[in-house]
Amino acid sequence: MKKLINAPENYVTEMLEGLVACHPSLTICGDSQRVVRRSAENTPGKVGIVSGGGSGHLPLFTGYVGQGFIDACAIGNVFEGPAIDSCVDAINAADSGQGVLLLFGNYGGDRMNFEMASELVAMDDIVTATVLGNDDVASASPEEASKRRGVAGLIYAYKIAGAKAEQLATLEEVARVAQKAVDATRSIGIALAPCRLPSSTEPNFQIHDNEMEMGMGIHGEPGLWRSELKSADETVAEMLNLILADLPLAAGDRVSVLLNGLGATPLEELFILFRRANQLLADRGVEVVAPIVGNMATSMEMAGASLSILKLDDELEALLTAPGVCPFWRVG
Amino acid sequence: MKKLINAPENYVTEMLEGLVACHPSLTICGDSQRVVRRSAENTPGKVGIVSGGGSGHLPLFTGYVGQGFIDACAIGNVFEGPAIDSCVDAINAADSGQGVLLLFGNYGGDRMNFEMASELVAMDDIVTATVLGNDDVASASPEEASKRRGVAGLIYAYKIAGAKAEQLATLEEVARVAQKAVDATRSIGIALAPCRLPSSTEPNFQIHDNEMEMGMGIHGEPGLWRSELKSADETVAEMLNLILADLPLAAGDRVSVLLNGLGATPLEELFILFRRANQLLADRGVEVVAPIVGNMATSMEMAGASLSILKLDDELEALLTAPGVCPFWRVG
Numbered sequence: 001m002k003k004l005i006n007a008p009e010n011y012v013t014e015m016l017e018g019l020v021a022c023h024p025s026l027t028i029c030g031d032s033q034r035v036v037r038r039s040a041e042n043t044p045g046k047v048g049i050v051s052g053g054g055s056g057h058l059p060l061f062t063g064y065v066g067q068g069f070i071d072a073c074a075i076g077n078v079f080e081g082p083a084i085d086s087c088v089d090a091i092n093a094a095d096s097g098q099g100v101l102l103l104f105g106n107y108g109g110d111r112m113n114f115e116m117a118s119e120l121v122a123m124d125d126i127v128t129a130t131v132l133g134n135d136d137v138a139s140a141s142p143e144e145a146s147k148r149r150g151v152a153g154l155i156y157a158y159k160i161a162g163a164k165a166e167q168l169a170t171l172e173e174v175a176r177v178a179q180k181a182v183d184a185t186r187s188i189g190i191a192l193a194p195c196r197l198p199s200s201t202e203p204n205f206q207i208h209d210n211e212m213e214m215g216m217g218i219h220g221e222p223g224l225w226r227s228e229l230k231s232a233d234e235t236v237a238e239m240l241n242l243i244l245a246d247l248p249l250a251a252g253d254r255v256s257v258l259l260n261g262l263g264a265t266p267l268e269e270l271f272i273l274f275r276r277a278n279q280l281l282a283d284r285g286v287e288v289v290a291p292i293v294g295n296m297a298t299s300m301e302m303a304g305a306s307l308s309i310l311k312l313d314d315e316l317e318a319l320l321t322a323p324g325v326c327p328f329w330r331v332g
Numbered sequence: 333m334k335k336l337i338n339a340p341e342n343y344v345t346e347m348l349e350g351l352v353a354c355h356p357s358l359t360i361c362g363d364s365q366r367v368v369r370r371s372a373e374n375t376p377g378k379v380g381i382v383s384g385g386g387s388g389h390l391p392l393f394t395g396y397v398g399q400g401f402i403d404a405c406a407i408g409n410v411f412e413g414p415a416i417d418s419c420v421d422a423i424n425a426a427d428s429g430q431g432v433l434l435l436f437g438n439y440g441g442d443r444m445n446f447e448m449a450s451e452l453v454a455m456d457d458i459v460t461a462t463v464l465g466n467d468d469v470a471s472a473s474p475e476e477a478s479k480r481r482g483v484a485g486l487i488y489a490y491k492i493a494g495a496k497a498e499q500l501a502t503l504e505e506v507a508r509v510a511q512k513a514v515d516a517t518r519s520i521g522i523a524l525a526p527c528r529l530p531s532s533t534e535p536n537f538q539i540h541d542n543e544m545e546m547g548m549g550i551h552g553e554p555g556l557w558r559s560e561l562k563s564a565d566e567t568v569a570e571m572l573n574l575i576l577a578d579l580p581l582a583a584g585d586r587v588s589v590l591l592n593g594l595g596a597t598p599l600e601e602l603f604i605l606f607r608r609a610n611q612l613l614a615d616r617g618v619e620v621v622a623p624i625v626g627n628m629a630t631s632m633e634m635a636g637a638s639l640s641i642l643k644l645d646d647e648l649e650a651l652l653t654a655p656g657v658c659p660f661w662r663v664g
Binding site for chain 2: 019273292
């Protein structure tokens with residue numbers, strides 16, 4: 001957990017400057033300079049889509065700003081939600097007069113600040129709707145599904161809402177498909193090793209050399225259980241079972257699969273995990289469409305992976321596979 | 333360095349199976365099943381491009397098989413070169429009768445096996461040419477530049493040779509631009525923490541908690557010096573100086589920059605490093621074109637980064653920015 005950084009207090013600013021220097025399709029904006037928006041002008045008549053969250057999860061959240069994805073993103077300090085003024089700036093950046101969808105993970109601080117921001121922009125007659133990502137099945141029981149946290153599966157909602165907004169659909173319609181994507185997505189993570197916040201000298205959790213934790217959250221929130229490190233095949237089978245207990249799948253169903261790395265777990269291992277998930281789904285007669293394997297939502301140098309499944313219908317599949325481009329995901 | 337794997341002896345096979353299951357544009361072929369080729373039929377009249385190397389460096393090498401990149405790739409065990417028969421199978425897979433460029437990193441075992449393979453396919457009247465990536469400035473002095481190892485900068489040669497081959501250029505011409513790309517590329521790496529081979533219980537090198545090593549190779553080959561961990565800005569300035577000592581740049585020059593992660597170093601830190609490299613080049617009046625920041629050539633969970641610079645002229649820039657698509661790099 002050695003870090004190649006400068007002063008910790010400059011971590012987010014310098015990271016954002018590097019991001020936009022590399023990707024000219026992105027621009028930093030807002031008084032706080034903690035908003036990333038598309039460099040292109042807003043499309044007249046298009047609903048805007050805004051997300052936000054803490055730093056330390058790249059490509060989440062700012063890396064998904066792009067055509068057919070989100071339009072602007074408010075970003076906070078590492079593992080801290082964005083400030084209210086950043087949320088306001090992001091909404092203003094995304095607004096073209098057709099309303100703005102606020103699409104972010106279900107975390108208390110983020111919810112509170114986006115709610116306050118939506119009240120503030122309402123005074124300027126900007127209409128907003130809110131959809132919360134809550135895909136992490138380990139974070140609350142099915143009976144309390146609304147308390148679940150959002151993790152990597154949120155990017156499916158970005159893609160699907162983004163594609164709908166490109167069709168110049170109404171805010172109500174864009175929010176509907178975003179909620180539909182959230183409702184059809186489940187995720188679970190497995191953690192092997194912690195990360196360290198730039199301002200800290202200690203890891204964000206402790207775990208023994210031969211242990212893994214099933215269901216740990218992306219900030220190190222406690223999971224379901226710890227065990228000795230299991231094989232890749234056993235691990236992904238247990239992850240899949242935990243998802244299927246919550247999102248039953250039958251032969252003939254079509255799903256997308258996201259096998260996401262948390263940061264330090266090599267791409268080789270992600271493909272070994274994906275291989276088995278794909279086999280297990282095929283054994284059930286479930287077809288995998290447009291799978292994604294890679295580091296799409298991380299926790300800096302945390303080791304581990306998450307599995308997300310999006311159950312498709314014709315509408316979701318068409319939106320998932322519609323053209324779209326942002327720095328870290330490109331379709332068509 | 334905990335691993336989410338199954339039996340170590342199945343590591344490469346399962347990784348390849350997962351790779352092609354996720355990316356249908358790729359197919360495993362060859363008697364040894366250690367070759368990845370494009371699923372599409374070969375383009376008639378096009379020179380084939382083959383690469384190869386050891387496993388454990390994804391997306392290198394197999395992830396760069398695609399249209400406008402390499403056509404087939406022979407892959408060995410972790411950190412071991414591909415077998416001769418795999419090299420032969422890869423050449424056969426890529427051949428359309430116009431000859432095949434062998435484009436791989438300058439490592440003794442890889443060189444020997446590809447040389448043997450080229451003699452074997454010559455008996456079937458397949459003409460080959462060989463270009464070796466040797467971008468790592470830390471691995472030998474300028475006087476012995478031909479002894480330098482190939483590292484991340486090899487992907488620039490893939491892109492440039494691949495674009496030239498798409499124009500249905502001759503083998504001589506494709507080899508010429510590949511060599512030109514190699515000659516214009518320099519890289520240097522910094523290592524912070526080791527990886528562990530799947531078959532081993534020990535890290536591949538030892539380094540203290542507050543140390544870094546400048547110039548270490550991607551298999552842990554010794555570098556130039558060790559020091560206490562420095563800031564990102566200091567580190568990248570020293571990396572850039574080592575490159576510029578070997579590849580002088582003047583105001584008005586145009587370059588591409590690849591800020592590559594070795595595996596466990598977060599994307600946030602790569603952007604912080606890139607930010608400073610970009611500033612330092614701008615201070616010299618050098619313009620950065622089509623930069624790349626990400627994990628493009630890794631050593632599993634090794635922590636650290638490498639900086640590669642490709643000095644452009646009009647021909648190289650046109651080929652670098654020509655359309656091309658493979659699973660991990662897409663242009664146009």
